[in-house]
Amino acid sequence: QVQLHESGPGLVKPSETLSLFCAVSGDFIYDKYWSWIRQPPGKRLEWIGHIYSSGTTAYNPSLKSRVTISVDTSKNQFSLKVTSLTAADTAVYYCAREADEYFDHWGQGTLVTVSS
Amino acid sequence: DVQMTQSPSTLSASVGDRVTITCRASQNIVGWLAWYQQKPGKAPKVLIYKASTLETGVPSRFSGSGSGTEFTLTISSLQPDDFATYYCQQYYSFRTFGQGTKVEI
Numbered sequence: 001q002v003q004l005h006e007s008g009p010g011l012v013k014p015s016e017t018l019s020l021f022c023a024v025s026g027d028f029i030y031d032k033y034w035s036w037i038r039q040p041p042g043k044r045l046e047w048i049g050h051i052y053s054s055g056t057t058a059y060n061p062s063l064k065s066r067v068t069i070s071v072d073t074s075k076n077q078f079s080l081k082v083t084s085l086t087a088a089d090t091a092v093y094y095c096a097r098e099a100d101e102y103f104d105h106w107g108q109g110t111l112v113t114v115s116s
Numbered sequence: 117d118v119q120m121t122q123s124p125s126t127l128s129a130s131v132g133d134r135v136t137i138t139c140r141a142s143q144n145i146v147g148w149l150a151w152y153q154q155k156p157g158k159a160p161k162v163l164i165y166k167a168s169t170l171e172t173g174v175p176s177r178f179s180g181s182g183s184g185t186e187f188t189l190t191i192s193s194l195q196p197d198d199f200a201t202y203y204c205q206q207y208y209s210f211r212t213f214g215q216g217t218k219v220e221i
Contacts, residue, residue: 035211045160045203047211060210061117094159101207102150104171106159 002026004095004107011113018082018114022095022107029053029076033098036069036080038091039109046091050098051078085114118142118206122214129219135191137217139204144184148208151180151189154216155200163202164189194219 008020022034035050049059051069059067063082071078082089092111096103119142129135139149147167152160162171164180167187177192191198199221204214 044215045205045213047213058210096159100165101148101211102162102165102205103152103160104162106161109159 002097002105004097004105006093006095006107006110008093008110008112010111011115012085013116014086014114016085018080018085018089018112020080020093020095020110020112021077022079023075023077024097025076027097027105029071029073029078033101034071034078035096035098035103037094037096037103037106039094040088040091043091048080048082048093087114090114118145118209118212120204120206120212120214122202122204122217124217125215126218126220128221129194130221131194131196133194135194135198135219137189137202137204137219139182139187139189139214141185141187141206141208145206145208147183148206149180149182149187150205150207151178152203152205153198153200154203160203191219 003025005023030053033050036048039045051057051071066083068081092109094109095107097105121140123138149167151164154160163174163178168180179190201216201218203216
């Protein structure tokens with residue numbers, strides 16, 4: 001059974017950098033795309049970007065300048081960094097597996113609040 | 117960007133009703149569209165991909181249709197477990213989601 005689990009701080013200060021991790025179990029991270037998606041309170045889902053097991057990435061153009069996604073195949077996990085945080089980055093952050101470009105397995109999500 | 121617009125934003129229905137949700141893309145996305153169901157406090161769950169293919173394990177009362185710029189999700193007979201918010205998502209160019217349709221009593 002494929003499971004994804006996000007971890008990271010629940011509260012970060014404005015202008016700081018957010019780092020989140022997604023641990024994958026029940027599947028190998030090889031030969032697949034892995035995504036980060038977020039959902040601000042009461043708003044629609046927003047795709048942040050994805051990474052292939054080889055390290056190839058693609059990012060949402062609206063976030064590209066502030067986002068980095070990395071993969072650690074030895075730990076079967078991938079990670080997200082978002083710089084220059086503002087209140088607009090407050091959201092539930094999900095990691096997800098892509099199957100043929102749609103998302104077939106999701107983590108439970110982690111709420112990140114940007115506040116001083 | 118490919119923009120996705122769903123209608124209606126909220127839908128009031130009863131158990132047993134046939135429900136239809138529409139999703140429109142700002143440009144031709146062929147059939148590269150998925151539908152998700154999300155319940156409060158939970159991650160979305162995929163129902164349909166490639167516009168009309170039912171994900172394994174999803175009840176057959178859910179169906180999808182459409183191509184190009186207009187797509188629909190139909191629930192043939194609404195069940196109590198189906199009261200939730202539904203999102204469409206295109207994967208023709210990057211990935212973008214609709215704003216959601218809340219199905220409520």
